[in-house]
Amino acid sequence: MLERVQTERTQSDRTMIDIRDVTRSYGSFKALDNASLAIREGEFFSLLGPSGCGKTTLLRMIAGFDTPTSGSIAVDGQPMDGIPANRRPTNMVFQSYAIFPHLNVEQNVAYGLKRLRLDAGEEKRRVEEALAQVSLTGLGKRRATELSGGQRQRVALARALVMRPKVLLLDEPLSALDKKLREQMQVELRRLQQAVGITFVLVTHDQYEALAMSDRIAVMFGGRIAQVASPKEIYQRPVNRQVADFLGGMNFVKAEIVEENGASLVLDTLGFGRVRADKPKAFVRNGGAATLGIRPERLRVLWDNASAKFEVAGKVVERHYFGEITHLIVEIPGLEKPLSVTETNDFGADDIPVGAPIRLAYDPEALVAMAD
Amino acid sequence: MTAIRRLLPGWLSSYAALYILFLYLPVIFLPIFSINTAATPKFPLSGVTLQWYEDLPHTPALIDATWNSLIVGVSASILSTVLGILAARSITRYRYPGRRTINGLIMAPLVLPEVIVAISMLLVMLQLGLSLSLFTVVLGHVLVCIPYSMTVLTSGFEGFDRSLEEASADLGESAFGTFRRVTLPMVAPAIISSLLVCFTISLDEFIIAFFLTGTEATLPIYIWGQLRFAAKLPGVLALGTLLLLASFVLMTVAEILRRRAARRTQNEGGLHA
Numbered sequence: 007m008l009e010r011v012q013t014e015r016t017q018s019d020r021t022m023i024d025i026r027d028v029t030r031s032y033g034s035f036k037a038l039d040n041a042s043l044a045i046r047e048g049e050f051f052s053l054l055g056p057s058g059c060g061k062t063t064l065l066r067m068i069a070g071f072d073t074p075t076s077g078s079i080a081v082d083g084q085p086m087d088g089i090p091a092n093r094r095p096t097n098m099v100f101q102s103y104a105i106f107p108h109l110n111v112e113q114n115v116a117y118g119l120k121r122l123r124l125d126a127g128e129e130k131r132r133v134e135e136a137l138a139q140v141s142l143t144g145l146g147k148r149r150a151t152e153l154s155g156g157q158r159q160r161v162a163l164a165r166a167l168v169m170r171p172k173v174l175l176l177d178e179p180l181s182a183l184d185k186k187l188r189e190q191m192q193v194e195l196r197r198l199q200q201a202v203g204i205t206f207v208l209v210t211h212d213q214y215e216a217l218a219m220s221d222r223i224a225v226m227f228g229g230r231i232a233q234v235a236s237p238k239e240i241y242q243r244p245v246n247r248q249v250a251d252f253l254g255g256m257n258f259v260k261a262e263i264v265e266e267n268g269a270s271l272v273l274d275t276l277g278f279g280r281v282r283a284d285k286p287k288a289f290v291r292n293g294g295a296a297t298l299g300i301r302p303e304r305l306r307v308l309w310d311n312a313s314a315k316f317e318v319a320g321k322v323v324e325r326h327y328f329g330e331i332t333h334l335i336v337e338i339p340g341l342e343k344p345l346s347v348t349e350t351n352d353f354g355a356d357d358i359p360v361g362a363p364i365r366l367a368y369d370p371e372a373l374v375a376m377a378d
Numbered sequence: 379m380t381a382i383r384r385l386l387p388g389w390l391s392s393y394a395a396l397y398i399l400f401l402y403l404p405v406i407f408l409p410i411f412s413i414n415t416a417a418t419p420k421f422p423l424s425g426v427t428l429q430w431y432e433d434l435p436h437t438p439a440l441i442d443a444t445w446n447s448l449i450v451g452v453s454a455s456i457l458s459t460v461l462g463i464l465a466a467r468s469i470t471r472y473r474y475p476g477r478r479t480i481n482g483l484i485m486a487p488l489v490l491p492e493v494i495v496a497i498s499m500l501l502v503m504l505q506l507g508l509s510l511s512l513f514t515v516v517l518g519h520v521l522v523c524i525p526y527s528m529t530v531l532t533s534g535f536e537g538f539d540r541s542l543e544e545a546s547a548d549l550g551e552s553a554f555g556t557f558r559r560v561t562l563p564m565v566a567p568a569i570i571s572s573l574l575v576c577f578t579i580s581l582d583e584f585i586i587a588f589f590l591t592g593t594e595a596t597l598p599i600y601i602w603g604q605l606r607f608a609a610k611l612p613g614v615l616a617l618g619t620l621l622l623l624a625s626f627v628l629m630t631v632a633e634i635l636r637r638r639a640a641r642r643t644q645n646e647g648g649l650h651a
């Protein structure tokens with residue numbers, strides 16, 4: 007609840023970064039193809055996509071390390087055309103962290119402050135404050151070469167935050183850390199962003215990272231922005247199969263459009279019969295065919311005589327054990343591809359024999375209609 | 379089998395010991411005979427003296443040769459390091475067709491027979507109408523020093539994370555400020571190391587200097603000239619000992635600096651952590 011309140015405090019509807027029709031070409035290759043995006047003040051925004059989708063190119067253009075071939079970028083209402091990186095109100099945490107190896111932690115953090123010619127006391131105070139923000143108090147004299155991966159990452163964060171930028175850019179900051187540290191840093195980064203209230207723009211290829219930390223996410227493929235929405239909407243209402251697939255497993259079922267009206271669609275499928283599904287905002291009908299999607303965890307195993315309003319019946323063909331969950335592959339008569347089902351193990355899903363008949367319940371709310 | 383296995387480590391270490399002895403025994407004789415009272419290098423030593431060392435500063439021809447060597451060494455090391463910086467930066471930082479070939483061509487003088495290089499250079503200098511002087515020696519030394527300079531500098535520049543310069547710009551620093559506060563301190567040890575290596579090479583180099591110098595002798599040429607007189611041998615040995623010592627110290631310092639530079643650039647990056 008507390009987090010919710012803070013989120014509302016730091017976020018506004020004011021646009022902090024305005025990206026308009028930005029294209030970046032290298033010869034005939036377009037790293038970024040006519041991208042437009044408005045990132046709000048105080049928002050934790052993620053650019054999510056596979057490598058080569060243009061997310062890093064976009065981030066580097068906001069920072070001033072790359073220039074759009076066409077289009078414009080404005081930060082806090084100021085057009086950034088022709089303004090070099092060293093005069094932009096943005097700071098960046100690099101993927102390699104780029105800690106200056108010939109300087110110690112304190113000198114690294116104070117690097118940018120030297121240009122501001124603060125008096126010694128003020129400079130020291132700001133360095134201390136930044137180190138405290140990233141929980142590195144007392145390590146100021148440590149040499150850059152004596153730090154662990156996690157500590158280097160914190161130094162890179164402190165060095166950028168100490169400049170009090172309007173926008174903090176993070177280029178895959180957690181990719182070099184091991185899984186446990188990465189999860190811990192996700193929580194810390196989110197908390198830090200809410201404490202300082204600065205607009206964060208994160209580039210990542212890890213969908214869980216984006217889902218866990220962001221207020222909003224832009225999913226990118228091949229230089230284009232496919233969808234911009236909240237984590238929940240991106241996950242539950244992906245605009246197309248590519249986005250759905252990138253955000254985690256999803257079952258795709260071929261469907262025929264029977265009826266289309268303002269907010270919903272009626273679809274005919276072989277396995278699920280006739281269903282009604284929400285029509286996505288960006289739905290553009292492409293003939294009579296469509297795809298119906300459902301996430302594996304939204305299919306529930308029905309035990310014994312239990313019944314549900316919406317169910318499908320089939321046969322277990324494979325079972326994979328993953329500790330807290332079991333992954334079942336279920337063949338449904340009429341469906342060309344079997345369904346993936348993930349079920350928690352508290353009721354014994356890990357004991358369901360392969361070959362056994364099975365019934366699955368689902369909530370029609372969980373069905374997603376996609377045009378492609 | 380087991381017997382061989384048991385004997386082998388013993389054999390290998392005796393082989394290594396003999397090898398080292400063979401390599402350094404002649405070098406050890408130099409300082410030993412340089413403190414001998416007799417002029418002939420023979421055991422047992424007839425007495426111990428520092429006389430030969432004390433005489434060195436009182437030999438005008440030697441002083442001249444030392445100056446010549448210093449002038450040539452300093453000029454050649456600065457020139458080849460500057461050229462080496464440009465080449466090493468280009469080879470480590472950019473990817474372009476012919477990069478490997480160019481690198482190979484720059485390194486080639488390392489394995490070319492020095493006499494041939496010296497003769498070819500002599501021909502070129504004469505064709506160009508240059509009269510032989512210390513200047514022509516400097517040119518010759520630059521040619522042989524650049525491969526060494528390149529080796530030291532590329533190992534210092536390799537792995538220089540470009541994002542360090544970007545991070546500096548990102549934190550508000552200008553291009554010149556970035557060079558002064560990040561690039562230079564990072565590569566300075568490699569540059570100094572290159573200067574020292576080149577200076578040492580030039581100081582000891584004989585063949586090219588022999589062909590390309592006019593009337594002005596460098597130290598190795600002076601030593602060569604002195605060898606004709608048996609009585610001058612102890613002085614030559616004393617001088618040789620000093621040169622040996624200087625080379626050893628310079629190379630050691632250069633190697634320490636090179637390693638420091640390599641560690642700085644290569645330890646960078648959280649990816650290793």
